[in-house]
Amino acid sequence: MLEIKNLEVVYQGVIQALADISLSVPEGKIVTLLGANGAGKTTTLKAISNFLPLEHGRVTQGSITIGGKNMIKAPPHEIVRRGVFHVREGRHVFSALTVEENLVAATFAHRGKRSRKDAYEEVYSYFPILSQRRNQHAGYLSGGEQQMLAIGRALVADPDLILLDEPSLGLAPLIVADIFEIIARINREKKVSMLLVEQNAVIALKYASYGYVLENGRTVLEGTTEDLSANEDIQKYYLGVDTEAA
Amino acid sequence: MSPLQLFIEYSIVGIAAGGIYALIALGIIVIFKASHTFNFAMGEMMMLSAYFFYAASVTFALGPALGLIVAMIGSIIVALIIERVAIRPMLGRPFIAVVMVTFGIGSILRGIVGMVWGPNEVQIPSILSRSPIFLGDIFVPGKTARGFAIAVILVVALIAYLRFSRAGVALRAAAESATTAYSMGINVRNVVAFAWVIAAITGCISGVLMANINTLTPHLGLVALNVLSVVILGGLSSISGVLVAGLIIGWLEAITGLYLPTEFREITPYVLVLIVLLVRPTGLFGAKEVERI
Ligand SMILES: Nc1ncnc2c1ncn2[C@@H]1O[C@H](COP(=O)(O)OP(=O)(O)OP(=O)(O)O)[C@@H](O)[C@H]1O
Ligand SMILES: [Mg+2]
Numbered sequence: 001m002l003e004i005k006n007l008e009v010v011y012q013g014v015i016q017a018l019a020d021i022s023l024s025v026p027e028g029k030i031v032t033l034l035g036a037n038g039a040g041k042t043t044t045l046k047a048i049s050n051f052l053p054l055e056h057g058r059v060t061q062g063s064i065t066i067g068g069k070n071m072i073k074a075p076p077h078e079i080v081r082r083g084v085f086h087v088r089e090g091r092h093v094f095s096a097l098t099v100e101e102n103l104v105a106a107t108f109a110h111r112g113k114r115s116r117k118d119a120y121e122e123v124y125s126y127f128p129i130l131s132q133r134r135n136q137h138a139g140y141l142s143g144g145e146q147q148m149l150a151i152g153r154a155l156v157a158d159p160d161l162i163l164l165d166e167p168s169l170g171l172a173p174l175i176v177a178d179i180f181e182i183i184a185r186i187n188r189e190k191k192v193s194m195l196l197v198e199q200n201a202v203i204a205l206k207y208a209s210y211g212y213v214l215e216n217g218r219t220v221l222e223g224t225t226e227d228l229s230a231n232e233d234i235q236k237y238y239l240g241v242d243t244e245a246a
Numbered sequence: 247m248s249p250l251q252l253f254i255e256y257s258i259v260g261i262a263a264g265g266i267y268a269l270i271a272l273g274i275i276v277i278f279k280a281s282h283t284f285n286f287a288m289g290e291m292m293m294l295s296a297y298f299f300y301a302a303s304v305t306f307a308l309g310p311a312l313g314l315i316v317a318m319i320g321s322i323i324v325a326l327i328i329e330r331v332a333i334r335p336m337l338g339r340p341f342i343a344v345v346m347v348t349f350g351i352g353s354i355l356r357g358i359v360g361m362v363w364g365p366n367e368v369q370i371p372s373i374l375s376r377s378p379i380f381l382g383d384i385f386v387p388g389k390t391a392r393g394f395a396i397a398v399i400l401v402v403a404l405i406a407y408l409r410f411s412r413a414g415v416a417l418r419a420a421a422e423s424a425t426t427a428y429s430m431g432i433n434v435r436n437v438v439a440f441a442w443v444i445a446a447i448t449g450c451i452s453g454v455l456m457a458n459i460n461t462l463t464p465h466l467g468l469v470a471l472n473v474l475s476v477v478i479l480g481g482l483s484s485i486s487g488v489l490v491a492g493l494i495i496g497w498l499e500a501i502t503g504l505y506l507p508t509e510f511r512e513i514t515p516y517v518l519v520l521i522v523l524l525v526r527p528t529g530l531f532g533a534k535e536v537e538r539i
Contacts, residue, residue: 054425080431092426094419104412105419109431157431 001027001067001161001193002048002084008061009040009047009217017043017057019217025161030187030194032204032225034238035214041197042089044214045163048195049086050076066161080109085154089165089197091146093153095139099130102138102149109157116156123152126182144175151179155186161193162186168200176200180207201238205229213238251383256504257497258386262394264476264496266459269397269452270469271476271488272404273445278482279421280434280441282341283333286348289470290355291446292453295321296462297359299454300370310371318450325446329439352467359464367461374458393455398489400451404444405486413440421483472499475515479522481532491530494518 002025009018018040025031033041046052047059050071064071066084074082094102103120110119124131127148133141138149147167154162167183168176184207187194198204205211205225213221213234221231228234247255270288277285285291298320303313328351336344374389408414420427420437427434456466472495480491495515502514522530 049429051425051429054428075433076428077431077433080429086429088426088429092423092429094422094426096422097415097418101415101418104415105427105430105432107412108416108433153430 001025001029002195003065004044004048004062006062007044007047007059007064009043009052009057010060011052011055011057013056013058017217018047021062021214021217021219023212023219023222025193025195026210028187028191028193029210030184030196030208032196032198032208032211033214034198034201034204034211034228034234036237037199039214040217041214042165043217045086045088045165045195045197048079048163049084050074050079051086077108080157080159081111083111083158083160084163085109085157085159085161086163087150087154087165087167089169091143091150091169093138093141093146093149095137097138098135099138099141099149100134102153103156106153106156109159111158114158119156119158123155126155126186127152144171144179147171147175147179148182151183151186155190158190159192161195163195163197165197166199167196168198168203176203183207201234205234205239252504253501254384255386256500258381258384259390260497260500261493262386262390262496263500264493265394265397265401266452266455266492267469267473267476267496268401268489268492269448269455270473271480271492272401272485273448273452274470274473274477275480275482275485275488276408276417276441276444276448277438278477279485280417281333281337281438283336283344284341284348285445286345286470287328287352287355288445288449288473289467290352290359291321291325291449291467292456292470293462293464293467294324294355294359295446295450295453296370296457296466297363297368298450299457300363300368300462303371304369310373313371314373314450314454317454318447321446321450322443325442325449326439329442333442334435334438356464356467363464365464367463370454370457370462372458373454389459393459397452397455400448401489401492404448405489408485417441472512472515475519478519479515479530481529484529484531487529487531 004021004023007018007021010016021044035041048064052058059072071079103123107116129145130148130152167179180203186192196204196208205228208225211225211228212219274285274288277283295317298317299313302308302316303310332347332351336347374392376388378388379386379391416432416437420434424434476491476495480487498514499511502511
């Protein structure tokens with residue numbers, strides 16, 4: 001589905017954010033990207049969806065292929081239309097638009113044959129709370145509801161791959177558990193591949209099947225999530241397990 | 247005529263002018279929403295449209311109906327060229343730089359019209375019937391009344407279109423965040439071009455109406471300066487606020503003209519704007535930032 005090889009990214013011509021990232025997301029799988037603040041997780045996603053030029057960033061080395069096609073040159077709205085939807089860090093719902101208008105906005109990326117109405121209804125069936133709020137301004141939604149709406153917009157577009165940047169950010173544990181259950185259902189039922197960036201390594205390793213660890217813009221460790229969960233460094237630095245005492 | 251009748255007649259004429267102000271303001275606001283650019287060339291776009299109408303209907307003898315269609319097409323093409331050649335390359339530049347560019351475009355358009363059609367008044371075919379309308383005892387000049395009706399119908403139709411259509415959603419989405427709009431698959435550049443097309447349409451109709459009610463000279467576009475107060479009063483970001491703001495400013499100007507020396511007509515709208523801004527910095531209808539804390 002997605003294949004990244006030796007990716008290097010530079011912001012403003014001088015700030016190297018990624019040095020050497022290689023990873024792949026197989027069809028229908030959830031792959032997670034772990035790493036400390038500033039490791040380059042968000043930058044990796046921006047390189048895929050090609051938001052870098054909007055922030056004076058540039059891919060200087062390496063390749064990104066989606067479904068076998070090199071995507072580095074395509075403008076961001078084209079990439080969405082080709083089936084890669086980026087749910088950005090911090091949700092970014094259109095606060096002055098209603099919930100339903102937010103979904104309407106995502107129809108510009110809509111590719112499937114089903115009608116727009118069906119697409120909205122599908123979102124409401126995954127997130128019934130949004131159905132009750134459909135005519136409210138999205139700015140008045142709770143953080144959890146905004147995250148649901150951000151994922152809902154991705155559903156409207158019916159993508160092959162969803163890039164999810166920290167869906168748990170700032171949300172209460174119960175809500176996070178709910179949202180991840182739905183993410184897993186979407187992955188299963190709609191066969192959407194996902195590249196999941198998370199600070200919450202416990203939950204990321206639970207739902208993903210494969211994972212990569214980023215450090216200073218490099219992929220330094222990879223493996224199945226079972227292997228990663230058993231890894232001592234991961235336990236120590238990401239899962240907060242005190243291995244010394246054990 | 248009794249003072250009350252006089253007041254009512256001036257009010258009606260003022261409100262009628264305000265309908266056209268609202269139409270012009272709508273063109274300015276739509277562009278502002280799409281690209282955060284203030285289009286100071288709006289008045290000249292109107293003026294140029296009116297000359298297109300003159301050229302098509304009189305010079306090429308196509309008559310008013312076909313002339314209007316030709317003028318509309320010409321206006322849209324000019325707007326798209328301006329957007330493509332002068333505005334798009336300025337994307338991401340400081341607000342003031344882009345505003346200066348629109349100023350420059352305004353001067354260029356005025357210069358071109360002056361060269362082609364000369365500085366004096368030209369006579370355009372009337373598209374509005376002159377026969378007055380009486381509301382009871384109150385006399386309403388025919389052109390003013392019909393011009394008002396056309397302007398208001400168009401404003402309301404456009405407001406509804408931007409409220410309920412997908413294109414309207416794309417415009418409002420791009421207004422809130424271009425980056426997020428891109429991430430929805432919205433081609434923001436097309437949204438900006440779409441906004442210029444809307445501005446060309448409102449500019450064309452308001453230009454032809456203005457030229458019908460007053461006269462057509464290369465200075466027709468100066469009326470857009472009065473519209474500045476409408477835009478600020480309504481709140482730069484509020485599409486639906488323009489109508490009320492336009493009517494208020496039009497009325498205020500007329501009433502000022504009735505009771506005060508004419509010079510004050512230019513001043514009172516801005517005094518009102520100042521007072522409103524002191525109380526409500528976002529204008530009468532400008533968006534309070536919808537945000538949860
Ligand atoms: N627009 C930008 N301009 C310049 N440097 C940037 C920009 N965005 C990110 N960086 C830098 O690139 C590096 C990687 O940032 P990135 O946002 O990808 O990290 P992250 O892993 O997502 O971190 P977090 O967990 O805090 O979200 C950081 O050093 C950051 O300062
Ligand atoms: Mg990040």
